[in-house]
Amino acid sequence: MPTPLFAYRKYWAECFGPAPELPMSRAEMDALGWDSCDIILVTGDAYVDHPSFGMAVVGRVLEAQGFRVGIIAQPDWTSAEPFTVLGKPNLFFGVAAGNMDSMINRYTADRKRRNDDAYTPDNVGGKRPDRAVIVYSQRVREAYKDVPLIIGSIEASLRRIAHYDYWSDKVRRSILVDSRADLLLYGNAERAVVDVAHRLAAGEPISQIRDLRGTAFVCKKLPADYRVIDSTHLDVVGPVEPLLSPYVDTSGPSCAEGGPEAAATGECGVELMDPAGTGAPSTATAVAAVEAEPVTLLDRPREAGPSVIRIPAYEQVRDDPPLYAHASRILHKETNPHNARPLVQAHGDREVWLNPPPIPLSTEELDWVFEQPYTRLPHSSYGEARIPAYEMIRHSVNIMRGCFGGCTFCSITEHEGRIIQNRSEDSIIREVERIRDTSKAFTGVISDLGGPTANMWRLACKSEEIEAKCRKLSCVFPGICKNLNTDQTPLVHLYRRARAVPGVKKVLIASGLRYDLAVETPEYVEELVRHHVGGYLKIAPEHTEDGPLSKMMKPGIGTYDRFEAMFNKYSQAAGKKQFLIPYFIAAHPGTSDEDMMNLALWLKRHKLRADQVQTFYPSPMATATAMYYSGRNPLHKVRREGEQVSAVRGLSQRRLHKAFLRYHDPDNWPLLRTALKKMGRANLIGNGKVHLVPPRQPAKRHARVPADARPFATQHNGLPRNPARRRR
Structure with missing residues (x-):
């Protein structure tokens, strides 16, 4: 089992204590008594010190390990100078696009450019570049080429292998290749980033950190001790040989016994299933007789030692759509942290290696993450500027992570995992009380108790053994798995306890509701409808x-x-x-x-x-x-x-x-x-x-223009201006 997040030996800089807010300038560093930062995080979002914002979570988790962490938020990417504002970090740069993918943040589903950005002060658009992780990484390399560079966030996480890019309408390489990063951390990544930080602090070169779950990296050749499994052996792509009909009488003489004449005349009596899958039998014209042999599964040979699955190379999936679909299927089948194997994909003469997903955080660890000393406010340098994304969630409480729904249009599972990670009830209530006691804008309404899904808290497989072996993409499709615990009465108790907190008038549920799960516990639906x-x-x-x-x-x-x-x-x-x-x-x-x-x-x-x-x-x-x-x-x-x-x-x-x-x-x-x-x-x-x-x-109706309105032309048309209206 991995080392718990709170069990690491603290780095020496813990003597400085937690910062009121992570510094974004040299002046703030000086006020804290820091001569340098150990780690600098670059993000495409405004810095909001709230547990719903990824950079705040990563920064506070690293700070709790004793590291001095600085934030560079939404830097001007037209030069490398803004990336030097905090100086050179002692350990590494961490680069993220923000809570959203920069392309989805910038463009609509019809590829039209948006004019706003909810993660930017005053909702101003254009404060982050397209493909922010790549652009920021290039500027960091330009500023400090010898500093280890680690990329993360949902933008990097969902581009860890060759992927279809909707905006350019082509398959692009892994973001690791384009960003030239040393390491990619996918998912929420608290385990990986803490482990990497301590190993770098101990003097281990980043080029030797290759065994860490939830990471990806580029290498020139594969380790010699790994057995390579071709993914097309697991999921055949191409023509399929006809199957022997299960209805045929095979007790008669074989083709070998009947001789070549029997084979030539089709008198073997063996029927083959229609290759198209219609089930219509056809008589074989030639069948070679073989003795029955034991079947060996191609993905589980008897050889001992570690194995890695080779999925089709970037050049193959770029030029062959069926192979792209095949690679996607294999990737999604290897997402259970208890049975997933490493994947490797060639990009020219280099290999992109994906380690298995991280082990989910325990309840104690997740409580520890969410109970760091967040101010739950935007950085003070923003003054009175409004940040819409913050205003939407500032009085919400995240109670869990992950989703086992498996909706194909959603990437939550690929980022956070299929196994639900739960906070304890006591930790959730403490956060509700903290909101009540510290937020000047709190009116008694908790805007949400939820997460990726409203009602998956504490739902899990009934058997840990079955869960460890399962490769299903969804626990609720095409129907709810018989091994899934669907009892939502603990959630009912949590809701009742939250709304009983003194000073709380209303607890709303705004996260997406899995209604197919909700109907399994009518008491939950009643509680939800009556009070939330x-x-x-x-x-x-x-x-x-x-x-x-x-x-x-x-x-x-x-x-x-x-x-x-x-x-x-x-x-x-x-x-x-x-x-x-x-x-x-x-x-x-x-x-x-x-x-x-x-x-x-x-x-x-x-x-x-x-x-x-x-x-x-x-x-x-x-x-x-x-x-x-x-x-x-x-x-x-x-x-x-x-x-x-x-x-x-x-x-x-x-x-x-x-x-x-x-x-x-x-x-x-x-x-x-x-x-x-x-x-x-x-x-x-x-x-x-x-x-x-x-x-x-x-019939079209003309809009009525009020008497005090001031008409204007939307563009210059060369005509004289309209005369002013007479006052009545």
Whole structure:
């Protein structure tokens, strides 16, 4: 077992004690009595000393180990000078893009540039570069080329191997190669970063740190003591030999006994299954007789010693989409920290090596991480500037990490893991009390008790032995695993205890709710509906049709109906008028125009009108992104002639799918009418309840201009200005 985070011997600099806030300038370092920083963290976010912000967590965890940690937040990347503001660190630079991927932060799902950034003071956009980890790393190398460079954050974590890049529409190399970093830490990485810091402080070169879980690095050749397993032996890509029919009578003479004449005339009596998988038998014309031999599994040979799985090289997945889907499937199968094996992927003459995922933090360790001396405030240098992301979560409490849902469009599992890491109830309540006692803006409302998912706290496999062997991508798809403990009564007790804290008026649940789990504990649904919903509850069925849902790994719409009935029942019993706000995704791989039409009809029957529409965003390393790029389904064994998955690529079709979700918007009616006619569904055009869109556009009404308004032209048109209005 790994060393607990709180059991390391402290570094000598612990004598300085914890800083009121981690320094961002030389003046702050001088005030703390520091002559230098041991570790400097570079981030694309504003520095907010709150446990919901990654750099604050990493910084405070390292500080608790005795290291002096400085922060360079949102530096000007046009030169190397801003990266020297704190001087040269004694141990290493840590580079991160921030809480969000810099490309997703900067661009919409339609590749349009955003003008704002919720993680920047006053919501100003453009304060971080595209592909921030690569750009920051290059500037750090330019400033101090001999200092160890370690990259992390979700941007680096999801780009640790060759990956499809939606914004350039091509497969890019591992971010390790482009950033020239010494080491990549993926996931939340507290274990890895603490271990690396202590080993570097002890004088160990970073080039020799190669055995650490949750890390990736570039090497020129593989260790000699490792046995290499070709991943295509685990998951065959290519033509498949016909299978022997299980219904054939094999008691007759073999081809060998009948001689070549029997083989030539097809009298062997052996049938082969149709290679296409239809099950139609065909008579073999030639079959070689062999004696039965024991079967040896290719991925578990008898040779002793460590093994590493070689997935297809960058050049192969770049040029061969089925191999990309295959590599994605292997990567996701090797995410259980208890049975995952190292992976290696060639990039030219170099190898990118991925160590297995880290062992999840224990409850005691996670409590220790969240109970560091965070100020829960933005850095004082920002003054009165507003940081929207902070304002949204400043009175929220994170109670767990990880997600075993396995939704293919989401990357939480690849980043935080499938095994839930839980905080203790006492630690959570202490944080609620700390918010009450220290926040001047606290009005008595805790905005959220949750995490990646609202109701997975303390849910786990019933058997540690089964959990250690399991390679399933989801514990709840296609149905809830019989080995999963779904009892949410401990969460009910936590909610009741939190709202009983003196000074707390309301505890809201804002994190995403797994309603398929919630219905397994009706007491939980009742507690949630009666006391923790602020009028609206957001849940995400994502779609209504089985085709897209199977590609998303989401439950059928019948489960939503079951939850809705319980929600309405308990709301009515509580005398409250409350509403469910369902979220749906447009343009997900495997979604047809007909699927979106049926979803629109479902929305109309239920009298739901979507205000905002979520369009599928192909984020790096997600399984759905592999479907989008390759046209294959990596949820099953990948075959070149196997299942094809349609991808909604063109902007016009993406707009159509979004229009179906907003069928009630008159601006979308012309597009929908044209599409319905092409689909042969003109019967849905009309003014009745069974129709989706009316046959004509509504009359346009001119906007009324108030008498005191000042009209202006949106662009110069060379015409004289409008005369001023007369006062009445």
